[in-house]
Amino acid sequence: MVAFFLLSAVHFWLIHSLLHWGPLYKYVHRLHHRNVTPGPWSGISMHPVEHILYFSFFLVWWVLPVHPLLILLTGLYKGIEPTVSHSGFQKITIGKKLKIEAGDFFHQLHHGLFKVNYGNNIVPLDALFGNWHDGESDKSLKDE
Template identity: 40%
Template sequence: MDDLKFGSRNKRGDWAPAARLELPPFWRKPFSLPKVLAWIPEYLWPWNAFHMATALAWWVFVVPDVEVMRTLGWGWALWLYAVNAAAIFVFYGAVELFWYVKKKQGTRFKYNGKFPAEQPSDVFWFKSQNIDNFLRSFFVSIPLWTLVQVLFLHAFAAGYVPWLSWSDNWLWLGVLTLISPAIHEVHFFLIHRLIHVPILYKWVHSVHHNSVNPSPWSSLSMHPVEAFLYHAVAFWHLVIPSNPIVALFQLHVAGFGAVNGHIGFDKLELTEDRALDSHAYAHYLHHKYFEVNYGGDGLIPLDKWFGYWHDGSKEGEARMNARFQKKKARMNAKSGA
């Protein structure tokens, strides 16, 4: 595919889409019902459908019997960790293998024209972003993902929280499933903005931001505090009347869905004329500029409401720079005082 039909490339080889990021159509004015209806299939397919499919697969083939989960134990916890780790290795690893190792589409649609393997740095373990990100994912984030999973499954199984049945509560649970990605966006925005507070950024979030040029293995490369807070989104289903399958879906939106913002490519070419939209650009801009787009794609447009939204346009960059100048002026005023 010719990526220059969809965007432009600068002298450094970095590619950017021509179309600016847009909020979902129900937030745009004037309201257009046809646009909202056209957006629904995109919302469901393929990413959210994939996360639901994996949640159902876990429930049927991986999650232990309720009697087992009523008691906390290393056996079933380690089993869940092994499956989670294997799944991420296969899923993230496939993207890494084809698009970063074999480079099947070169740098077409790639935001940053360089690959992490070409940029060794002392900020990473063994001076390698790939090794550092891989080790942090499998020995920090995925264990904490599993801890969250074990805790909420145990809470449901032991009767500490209501376990709503699908037969009696199918409408509510259906709605809750559909809005789970929105719950993720709100939770992610809140914890993400929190760990950008200077002291927390220095000691916690800077680990993730070392990957200025993110790749699939960067997705779950986090400090333990961030990793726990990020996956703790599933705990909302211990507060909201829910069902463990919906909580699993919520967890998978976070765990498997983290790769979307870190793929590094706007489109993944599947054939010569078909490509899969990654929805990576909003979060790539966050990695590039640090203080924009703390949430996701604007499903709940908190970034827009709080003035952090960057849509990739020159106007968006001007708004960002104006905000940076105001922040700099405030800091200078405080230091002068």
């Protein structure tokens, strides 16, 4: 199950970075970025090509044999996750102990600055490739 979240995070970062490449951004991903201040519905507001790329994660299960339940959970997670990361909440608390990191602030910065934070907080690929932003540093990005 841990491998699922790691693979999913890497896949999302790769696809999202690709969607910020010139022609794909102009004709496909720009629709999603019309939402400068994201909300839950903007998470799933995507061009059909972007949906195909996003859900292409299922192709991983053709290579790696997994239990059918994990395939169903993949669909559930991939369907709900965009609404969570665009929810307006940094953490979602269930009961007294369970806290789910929504990563909303991280993604809000992406929608505001466009050139940073392509991934999520699970795998630090943005930090590794130099496009991570914390909202405080790098005055040049804050001025954009």
